[in-house]
Amino acid sequence: MRIVLVGPPGAGKGTQAQFIASHLSIPKISTGDIFRANVSGGTELGRQAKAYMDRGDLVPDEVTIAMVRDRLGEDDAQDGFLLDGFPRNVPQAETLKKMLAEWDLRLDIVLELVVDEDEVVRRLSGRRTCDKCGRIWHVDFDDKQDDICDDCGGHLFQRDDDKEEVVRHRLEVYAEQTSPLVQFYADEGILVGIDATGPVEEVTNRALAALR
Numbered sequence: 001m002r003i004v005l006v007g008p009p010g011a012g013k014g015t016q017a018q019f020i021a022s023h024l025s026i027p028k029i030s031t032g033d034i035f036r037a038n039v040s041g042g043t044e045l046g047r048q049a050k051a052y053m054d055r056g057d058l059v060p061d062e063v064t065i066a067m068v069r070d071r072l073g074e075d076d077a078q079d080g081f082l083l084d085g086f087p088r089n090v091p092q093a094e095t096l097k098k099m100l101a102e103w104d105l106r107l108d109i110v111l112e113l114v115v116d117e118d119e120v121v122r123r124l125s126g127r128r129t130c131d132k133c134g135r136i137w138h139v140d141f142d143d144k145q146d147d148i149c150d151d152c153g154g155h156l157f158q159r160d161d162d163k164e165e166v167v168r169h170r171l172e173v174y175a176e177q178t179s180p181l182v183q184f185y186a187d188e189g190i191l192v193g194i195d196a197t198g199p200v201e202e203v204t205n206r207a208l209a210a211l212r
């Protein structure tokens, strides 16, 4: 299956992507994760992306699209993939459509995670990420008393762009640039919205039911 996840920052895309992708045995391709790995690895791509990410702006389309094209060309993505965080605007969505059409392919489904803004802010302000395995945690919802990953023993950190100022800007960027994708994919007839509130497992079950 070829799947895209959309929803505002903090909706739970990364959290759900890890479960859905492993359930369906397809790779999870998270553009935010790839950018962050390149920033911390000090690569040329990371150097190009960093200033935009720090401000909460989108990295330019040429840079992002070239990266996604390379990733989709890898062997593990040939029979399906789950995109998390891409596309982020209508031009990216149009390019993805053309890219897939060149390979005689199309997306099967776009899953929209629906949550209100108060919940998103609550989720982002407590988000922590493991520096070793990448697992996403929440200080309150996962009742984290320390900053150690229960899965692998790595250290949990707060993303720089989860600071309040930057969060506010990322939400504006979502409203202006990313939310039009919902209509774009509704017009394509492949959009399915699910309620993304409630426990993580319940949301995963709703997502898997929508994908059947």
Ligand code: ADP
Pocket (backbone or CB within 6 Å): 008, 009, 010, 013, 014, 031, 032, 033, 035, 052, 053, 054, 056, 057, 058, 059, 060, 064, 084, 085, 086, 087, 088, 092, 161, 170
């Ligand atoms: P979140 O999970 O909170 O929505 P991401 O991890 O997806 O955030 O993205 C973090 C940052 O990486 C974004 O604010 C943006 O700067 C950059 N980024 C990620 N995906 C894209 C994309 N498709 N286009 C442009 N920039 C992107």
Ligand code: ADP
Pocket (backbone or CB within 6 Å): 069, 072, 073, 074, 077, 078, 079, 080, 103, 105
């Ligand atoms: P490269 O530029 O590294 O040769 P491309 O992205 O041009 O790789 O892909 C080469 C061929 O592999 C394409 O013509 C297409 O048939 C196939 N291909 C690439 N990505 C995918 C994908 N995600 N799913 C299915 N087929 C793909």
Ligand code: ADP
Pocket (backbone or CB within 6 Å): 007, 008, 009, 010, 011, 012, 013, 014, 015, 016, 123, 124, 126, 127, 128, 136, 137, 138, 139, 141, 196, 197, 198, 199, 200, 203
């Ligand atoms: P996104 O990738 O959409 O930005 P994340 O998956 O990183 O969102 O989730 C943001 C924060 O919310 C994380 O701290 C995560 O642990 C938490 N979270 C995700 N799903 C839920 C849920 N169903 N209930 C409570 N917290 C959640």
